[in-house]
Amino acid sequence: MLRLHPYEYHRPTSLDDALALLSKFGQDAMPIAGGTDLVPNMKHGLFTPGHLVGLGAIGEMRGISASSDHIRIGACESLASVANNPKIRTTLPSLAQAAALISGPQLRRVGTIGGNICLDTRCTYYNQTRFWREALGYCLKKDGDACHVVKGGTRCVAAHSADTPPVLSVLDAVLEVMGDGGQREISIKQFFTSDGVWNRAIEPGDLIIAIRIPKPTHGTYVAFQKLRSRNAIDFPLANLAVRVEHDKNGCISNMRIVASAMGAYPREIGKLTETAVGSKLNSHTIDTLAEQVFRQCRPLDNITVDKEWRRAMLPVLLRRALTEIAVA
Numbered sequence: 001m002l003r004l005h006p007y008e009y010h011r012p013t014s015l016d017d018a019l020a021l022l023s024k025f026g027q028d029a030m031p032i033a034g035g036t037d038l039v040p041n042m043k044h045g046l047f048t049p050g051h052l053v054g055l056g057a058i059g060e061m062r063g064i065s066a067s068s069d070h071i072r073i074g075a076c077e078s079l080a081s082v083a084n085n086p087k088i089r090t091t092l093p094s095l096a097q098a099a100a101l102i103s104g105p106q107l108r109r110v111g112t113i114g115g116n117i118c119l120d121t122r123c124t125y126y127n128q129t130r131f132w133r134e135a136l137g138y139c140l141k142k143d144g145d146a147c148h149v150v151k152g153g154t155r156c157v158a159a160h161s162a163d164t165p166p167v168l169s170v171l172d173a174v175l176e177v178m179g180d181g182g183q184r185e186i187s188i189k190q191f192f193t194s195d196g197v198w199n200r201a202i203e204p205g206d207l208i209i210a211i212r213i214p215k216p217t218h219g220t221y222v223a224f225q226k227l228r229s230r231n232a233i234d235f236p237l238a239n240l241a242v243r244v245e246h247d248k249n250g251c252i253s254n255m256r257i258v259a260s261a262m263g264a265y266p267r268e269i270g271k272l273t274e275t276a277v278g279s280k281l282n283s284h285t286i287d288t289l290a291e292q293v294f295r296q297c298r299p300l301d302n303i304t305v306d307k308e309w310r311r312a313m314l315p316v317l318l319r320r321a322l323t324e325i326a327v328a
């Protein structure tokens with residue numbers, strides 16, 4: 001049986017109290033929302049905070065609202081409420097779809113969108129019991145000094161494995177963050193770093209309060225695709241979000257593709273302006289873009305499933321996403 005270490009659980013009912021607790025206990029405290037990622041990680045001894053600050057009773061981190069130009073989602077809204085919310089399903093259907101494809105119904109009812117954005121990176125050599133990791137001499141991300149994925153590597157390349165960030169990224173979402181330094185906003189594009197040990201541009205005591213997403217303009221389509229072993233429960237082996245904007249002649253005026261579950265952060269595919277802008281979304285454009293995604297993406301051996309197969313599936317995911325947009 002995997003046991004939890006002793007810790008003290010705090011349940012503040014206001015944002016100010018939560019921030020005060022996180023500040024008071026510093027490095028020995030962590031926020032916890034649904035706990036669907038943090039609790040298994042604590043059972044594996046990957047995090048051992050002496051204090052957990054529960055976010056579930058904080059009203060300021062709840063609610064889904066719409067204004068004329070954006071949707072605002074409280075960070076503690078569950079994945080199920082994001083997936084089922086009528087405003088999100090109508091205005092941002094790809095986000096609802098990404099949330100609906102995460103794990104299974106029980107975990108979606110408890111897991112939150114804030115926790116999904118802050119999901120710890122995952123790796124075959126890391127998401128294991130302490131006993132398992134000890135037998136291998138641990139690794140750079142936790143307790144050791146070598147990486148088993150990149151031999152001789154000096155940087156952790158564990159996989160960013162969350163499903164909503166690629167969609168939030170092509171939707172240009174902005175995160176409202178609060179911490180010791182007060183309130184600030186971070187574009188989701190700037191949120192992830194290449195350091196698999198801690199791939200977030202916030203400190204452990206900072207909180208994401210809400211996510212603000214601009215409403216897509218007329219002629220903009222977003223699609224999401226996920227590769228996984230089974231059509232339930234499983235983390236992504238690769239995922240991908242695409243945004244296509246059309247001009248009044250039906251030609252592509254702007255395009256973004258963000259793929260993830262390969263390295264430590266979601267990857268923006270480059271040079272799309274040259275390939276796609278000014279063209280129609282036809283089979284030739286789709287073929288060219290599929291080839292481009294294959295060339296630019298190189299999944300690593302950080303997940304048990306074959307990296308060459310995951311790479312070969314990325315153009316397939318892109319074709320599915322673009323075909324969905326082409327017939328919309």
Ligand SMILES: Cc1cc2nc3c(=O)[nH]c(=O)nc-3n(C[C@H](O)[C@H](O)[C@H](O)COP(=O)(O)OP(=O)(O)OC[C@H]3O[C@@H](n4cnc5c(N)ncnc54)[C@H](O)[C@@H]3O)c2cc1C
Pocket residue numbers: 030031032033034035036037038039040055075076079101102103104107110111112113114115116117118119120161162163164206207208209233234235236
């Ligand atoms: C069997 C299983 C399958 C899963 N499948 C998937 C999957 O397919 N796709 C996927 O994306 N995820 C998957 N998950 C992971 C997880 O369930 C979700 O990512 C979920 O959204 C995490 O949210 P949470 O509220 O439970 O996070 P928690 O576990 O509470 O927290 C996760 C991390 O985020 C931090 N945190 C939480 N909220 C905030 C906040 N507001 N501000 C700052 N930091 C915060 C915590 O300190 C912690 O470090 C799976 C988990 C399990 C156990």
Ligand code: SF4
Pocket residue numbers: 122123124125126139140141142146147148149150155156157158196302
């Ligand atoms: S990528 Fe390397 S350092 Fe990072 S968790 Fe995996 S084995 Fe450890």
